[in-house]
Amino acid sequence: MTRNPVEKTSVTMLGLGAMGTALARTWLAAGHPLTVWNRTPARGAALAAEGAKVADSAAAAVAANTLIVVCLLDDASVDEALAGADVAGRDLVNLTTSTPAQARARTEWARARGARYLDGGIMAVPPMIGVPEAGGYVFYSGSREVFERHQEVLRVPAGTTYVGEDAGFAALHDVALLSAMYGMFAGAAHAFALIRKEDIDPVSLAPLLADWLVAMVPAVHQTADRLRSGDYSKGVVSDLAMQVAGTPTFLSTAEQQGVSSELLVPYFELMRRRLAEGGGEEDLTGVIDLLVR
Known part of the structure; x- marks a missing residue:
């Protein structure tokens, strides 16, 4: 008997919150055999009706397949779920939101147990999963071997962007972009x-x-x-000195409109500090150096 050339990779999905369920459904729709587990078993019922196998424990779900995808609440939840599982020989892809330090520690945790590890940072909300035109994607970092082996499977629910072998880089990219987003929302x-x-x-x-x-x-x-160049004054049109001189207008306008200036003041203070250090001919780039000291 010959192997079916279109046989799809089997996937284990740990965690069936809104994101985990969305991921699971896209793999099922694409024909990937799927085993699922969730701490609250009832969440697996709908997926069972769609063809998923529901494991009665995380350990059983891990034992079912080589590719294990984890999408839980936090790093502590990952510890709890995998505490009794034998992950040796498994490819562990962790899409749980974490810090770079937690991702690096999880790499060592996996290595000590004989597993290969890939960390992920999801740049999407559940409705974007499985909808290519929505533009969602996932940052991946860690084992390049695991990424290349499973890239076709991983790109089924969302685009993939590999950012390096340092497992912390996916989480770092994720938080960096989301931090900029919240800054935009604040403005x-x-x-x-x-x-x-x-x-x-x-x-x-x-x-x-x-x-x-x-x-x-x-x-x-x-x-x-x-x-990259270290030259903060090259091609500057609106220099820092001019911008700092204009900040009282923003603060006065807020006061006159009965609006708190608490979202602006911290950034304006950094601008003034950089100016005091002699950065008047620069643009705003020097503020970054104040943040990392």
């Missing part, structure tokens, strides 16, 4: 607060705000270039 929140009491429709401001943020995107690349 947008302040902008909407400024008009909140005025006869200005927030819906009319929204496209102006969105377009302005998009127009500022090239500054990200310029900052990266200046960090």
Whole structure:
């Protein structure tokens, strides 16, 4: 009997929260035999109806397949779930949100138990999983061998971006991008607060705000270039001295509009500190050096 050339890789999925369930469904829909486990067994019932095998323990689920994907609440949950499992010889792909240090420690944990390890940071929300046009993807770091072996399977639910053999890099990329996102949300929140009491429709401001943020995107690349070169004043149009001189206007406007300036003040203070150090001819890149001291 010859092997079926279209036989799909079997997958074990540990964790059936909103994200874990979305991942599981995409693998089932693509024809991958799937074994699932969740601490609350009832969550596996719907997937069982769709063709998944529901294991009665995490250990049994791990024993069922070589490729083990974990998507649990936190690092402690991973410890708890895998405490009684024999992971030797398994390819462990951990999509649980973690810190870089936790990912590196998990690599050593897996290695000590004879498993190969790949860490992941999901840049998507559950509705984006299995929808290529939504643009979701996952950062992966750790074992390049595991990534290359299972890349076709891993790209079924979302795009894949491998960022290095240091297992902490996926989590670091994930948090770096999400941190920038929250900074953007903070700025947008302040902008909407400024008009909140005025006869200005927030819906009319929204496209102006969105377009302005998009127009500022090239500054990200310029900052990266200046960090690489070490020259923070090359090609600067609006230098730090000029920008610091303009900050009182932002603070006064907030006060006049009855809006707290607490989202702006910490950044403005960093700008003033950098200026005091003699960075007046630079752009804002030098603020980064203050943050990492």
